[in-house]
Amino acid sequence: MKRPNSSIFSNISGMFAIVLMGFPVYWMVSTSFKPKGDILSTNPTLFPHSFSLSNYTEAITKEGFTQALWNSVIVVVFTVAISLFVALFASIAVARMKFRGKRIYVASILLVQMLPLSALLIPLYLLLSRLNLTDKLAGVVLTYIAFILPFVVWTLRGFLINIPVELEEAALVDGCTKPQAYRLVLFPLMAPGLVATAIFAFIQAWNEFLLAYILLSSQDKATMPIWLAGFTNRFGTDWGPLMAASTITAIPVVIFFSLIQDKIATGVTAGAVKG
Amino acid sequence: MSTTLARTTSPRRFKPWPYLLIAPSLIALGIILGFPVYKLISLSFERYGLAEIIAGKGTFIGLENYRETLKDPEFWRILRRTLLFTFGMVSVSIVVGGWLAHLMVKMHPGIRKALNGVLILVWAMPQLVSISVWRWLFSFDFSIVTALINSLGFEMDNHNYFVNTFSGFMIIGGCVAWGALPFITISIYAALTQVPKDLIEAAEIDGANSRQVFRNIILPMLLPVYIILISLSTIWDFQVFSHIWIFLDSRPSAEYYTMAIYAFQKSFGLSEYGMGAAISLIMIFALIGVTGYYLRQMMRMGDE
Numbered sequence: 256m257k258r259p260n261s262s263i264f265s266n267i268s269g270m271f272a273i274v275l276m277g278f279p280v281y282w283m284v285s286t287s288f289k290p291k292g293d294i295l296s297t298n299p300t301l302f303p304h305s306f307s308l309s310n311y312t313e314a315i316t317k318e319g320f321t322q323a324l325w326n327s328v329i330v331v332v333f334t335v336a337i338s339l340f341v342a343l344f345a346s347i348a349v350a351r352m353k354f355r356g357k358r359i360y361v362a363s364i365l366l367v368q369m370l371p372l373s374a375l376l377i378p379l380y381l382l383l384s385r386l387n388l389t390d391k392l393a394g395v396v397l398t399y400i401a402f403i404l405p406f407v408v409w410t411l412r413g414f415l416i417n418i419p420v421e422l423e424e425a426a427l428v429d430g431c432t433k434p435q436a437y438r439l440v441l442f443p444l445m446a447p448g449l450v451a452t453a454i455f456a457f458i459q460a461w462n463e464f465l466l467a468y469i470l471l472s473s474q475d476k477a478t479m480p481i482w483l484a485g486f487t488n489r490f491g492t493d494w495g496p497l498m499a500a501s502t503i504t505a506i507p508v509v510i511f512f513s514l515i516q517d518k519i520a521t522g523v524t525a526g527a528v529k530g
Numbered sequence: 531m532s533t534t535l536a537r538t539t540s541p542r543r544f545k546p547w548p549y550l551l552i553a554p555s556l557i558a559l560g561i562i563l564g565f566p567v568y569k570l571i572s573l574s575f576e577r578y579g580l581a582e583i584i585a586g587k588g589t590f591i592g593l594e595n596y597r598e599t600l601k602d603p604e605f606w607r608i609l610r611r612t613l614l615f616t617f618g619m620v621s622v623s624i625v626v627g628g629w630l631a632h633l634m635v636k637m638h639p640g641i642r643k644a645l646n647g648v649l650i651l652v653w654a655m656p657q658l659v660s661i662s663v664w665r666w667l668f669s670f671d672f673s674i675v676t677a678l679i680n681s682l683g684f685e686m687d688n689h690n691y692f693v694n695t696f697s698g699f700m701i702i703g704g705c706v707a708w709g710a711l712p713f714i715t716i717s718i719y720a721a722l723t724q725v726p727k728d729l730i731e732a733a734e735i736d737g738a739n740s741r742q743v744f745r746n747i748i749l750p751m752l753l754p755v756y757i758i759l760i761s762l763s764t765i766w767d768f769q770v771f772s773h774i775w776i777f778l779d780s781r782p783s784a785e786y787y788t789m790a791i792y793a794f795q796k797s798f799g800l801s802e803y804g805m806g807a808a809i810s811l812i813m814i815f816a817l818i819g820v821t822g823y824y825l826r827q828m829m830r831m832g833d834e
């Protein structure tokens with residue numbers, strides 16, 4: 256039995272939430288297409304009355320765009336590939352095997368995610384400078400892997416435990432070896448989970464700002480978020496190009512994210528609600 | 531019940547496989563996180579300033595850094611401010627997110643899809659993008675928010691929202707909560723749709739009204755999800771750094787210090803790395819205390 260007015264109430268709240276939540280994104284995109292004069296008006300209007308691409312040309316011709324894009328791609332590819340490879344093995348052990356010390360391993364994986372990044376900046380910087388890896392993309396990749404790994408292991412484990420063990424056991428009964436059972440039965444089934452986790456790791460690495468900000472100092476090493484922060488200097492902020500640059504930075508994430516959103520939402524809370 | 535069922539895949543003998551499988555991840559975590567944590571702890575017992583950096587070696591001073599930090603009234607002000615700020619952001623995002631998720635069930639499918647799309651869009655915004663946009667919304671000279679308030683008949687041209695720390699923290703917290711809401715809302719909504727239908731039907735057949743169904747079936751089933759989300763939000767919101775840092779042009783004034791900024795400034799600003807390390811460790815312990823429950827809950831899930 257549905258109370259009829261509760262539905263009207265939720266519909267109105269829903270529309271209200273759409274407008275409020277969506278407004279900052281709308282404002283970013285609409286600002287990015289406005290000509291300079293409209294942006295620097297003390298009386299901004301909600302809807303643009305003229306359309307211009309000048310902010311975009313200004314943003315991508317700003318010093319360092321292609322370099323930052325390239326740096327970000329390198330950092331992301333290496334981070335995702337290495338952390339996924341390493342985490343895949345660990346997640347199989349955690350989800351499918353019993354061993355002494357598993358509790359401690361799981362606890363440390365979870366504990367590590369609670370470490371405040373800003374608390375570790377000092378010793379991380381000292382460590383990487385001793386290894387001669389500050390102001391190098393490799394240093395950034397190394398730290399990203401460490402910070403993303405625990406999450407990747409935990410998420411992959413979440414996908415794995417949802418695949419019935421009986422399928423591998425059937426393969427074993429049919430004469431497969433254990434590695435064969437994993438390769439032929441388990442991996443194809445967890446492919447969607449792997450892709451989702453890879454995309455999630457991609458987003459984390461693409462978005463990260465603080466570590467890159469501390470570890471990288473020269474301009475030709477900047478990643479996209481650092482490049483974005485460069486739009487503000489002591490003379491002020493170039494709002495139009497910044498909104499264009501923000502839109503450019505957000506687009507790949509939006510595309511990838513829309514592909515995996517349903518998996519991530521259930522992955523995080525997997526097993527919490529028992530049906 | 532204690533007799534082993536088909537689930538046990540391991541027979542008697544010792545097997546090296548699990549250890550080989552987790553070894554690479556342990557090595558990576560040990561070098562990049564383990565060593566820094568060790569270093570952080572040892573730094574917190576040392577005087578480590580510019581002179582010590584040049585010498586390459588700190589001076590052991592025992593608990594001096596902790597004693598000095600805990601004696602400093604500024605530390606307690608900052609701790610209280612951080613806890614208050616965290617509590618505000620967590621409660622707003624959980625209450626609003628939970629409320630939206632429960633309403634989503636009753637929305638028209640079209641509106642629900644549109645809302646879901648907007649939430650995904652916001653969720654996907656990189657942190658630095660969302661900070662940039664919010665700075666633009668509340669900028670000093672050409673702010674749309676100021677213009678909207680003016681159009682309602684108020685006079686507040688060129689309002690600087692960050693002169694007043696309360697409105698400043700409201701805006702920074704608003705930006706953090708805006709970014710966190712999609713994850714919270716969608717997770718709760720996903721959990722809601724996982725509540726088995728037959729359970730609700732059975733209760734309705736037994737004569738339960740919708741309020742009783744909600745209180746006695748849906749809420750208890752969602753409790754673990756809420757606990758996880760509250761704990762995760764606490765962990766994330768307690769250590770907010772980039773938002774404050776960038777909103778205030780990389781030089782926040784002392785009234786905007788939170789624990790994360792305080793530890794950072796002590797180390798990188800004042801070159802008192804030992805003090806910074808002690809503050810960071812206090813921060814970690816505060817977090818572990820707050821989120822201990824979450825950890826226990828997740829460990830139980832890991833055992834299954």
